Amino acid sequence: xxxxxxxxxxxALKLGLTFYRTGKPCKRGHVSKRYxxxxxxxxxxxLKDSTPERMAYQRERVKRYAKTPKGRELxxxxxxxxxxxxxxxxxxxxxxxxxxxxxxxxxxxxxxxPDGFHLDHIVPLRGANVCGLHVVENLQFIPADxxxxxxxxxxxxxxxxxxxxxxxxxxxDDLDK
Numbered sequence: 001x002x003x004x005x006x007x008x009x010x011x012a013l014k015l016g017l018t019f020y021r022t023g024k025p026c027k028r029g030h031v032s033k034r035y036x037x038x039x040x041x042x043x044x045x046x047l048k049d050s051t052p053e054r055m056a057y058q059r060e061r062v063k064r065y066a067k068t069p070k071g072r073e074l075x076x077x078x079x080x081x082x083x084x085x086x087x088x089x090x091x092x093x094x095x096x097x098x099x100x101x102x103x104x105x106x107x108x109x110x111x112x113x114p115d116g117f118h119l120d121h122i123v124p125l126r127g128a129n130v131c132g133l134h135v136v137e138n139l140q141f142i143p144a145d146x147x148x149x150x151x152x153x154x155x156x157x158x159x160x161x162x163x164x165x166x167x168x169x170x171x172x173d174d175l176d177k
Contacts, residue, residue, distance in 0.1 A: 005033060012036035096125045097134040109136050118147035127152050 005021040006012045012020035019033040019042070026034070026041035033042050048054065065071040097103070110119055120142045123132025132138045142150070 009034075009036050009039065096132070101133075101135050105136050106134070106139070109139055113141055116144060117141040118144050120147050120150065123154060124152035127154055130154055 005019055006015065006017065007021065007023070009020050012018075013036050018036060020036050021033045023031065025031050026044060028041070028044055030041045030043035034040060035042070035045065066075060097106075113119060118141070120140050121132050121134070122138050122140055123130055125132055125134060
């Protein structure tokens with residue numbers, strides 16, 4: 001759906017909008033919406049913001065801000081919010097590692113990772129429909145590009161190999177005995 005934007009800057013400013021559309025190409029040939037505040041084409045702005053120099057400048061700015069009292073407070077609040085929502089990676093691993101597990105076994109498994117491979121949880125620690133445990137039986141090494149594509153999804157073929165499925169009727173019969 002195309003959004004309705006005014007055809008000139010004055011109308012956009014009058015309406016309090018951020019963008020307007022001229023339908024004419026900018027000096028670099030982009031036909032896209034423009035900022036009402038400074039006539040700049042949105043595509044040109046994206047190109048300018050994605051240069052290595054600009055990205056390095058932004059990273060440096062964020063680092064400087066993080067050292068200020070206000071930045072430290074913001075970081076602390078984000079960390080507390082993430083912890084409360086269960087989104088902190090460290091707490092997830094800790095919460096998903098059972099007390100009875102041999103942690104040395106996990107460490108040895110992780111150390112044996114081949115180059116170019118990622119450590120992957122067969123059943124993700126925080127999946128959409130299922131959550132797994134941080135145990136050796138739930139770990140595997142897969143190529144980096146496959147792991148990035150997989151994200152926190154469960155692949156049925158891998159899941160069948162990792163999980164033993166119970167026959168419900170047989171389990172209920174055992175309970176009746």
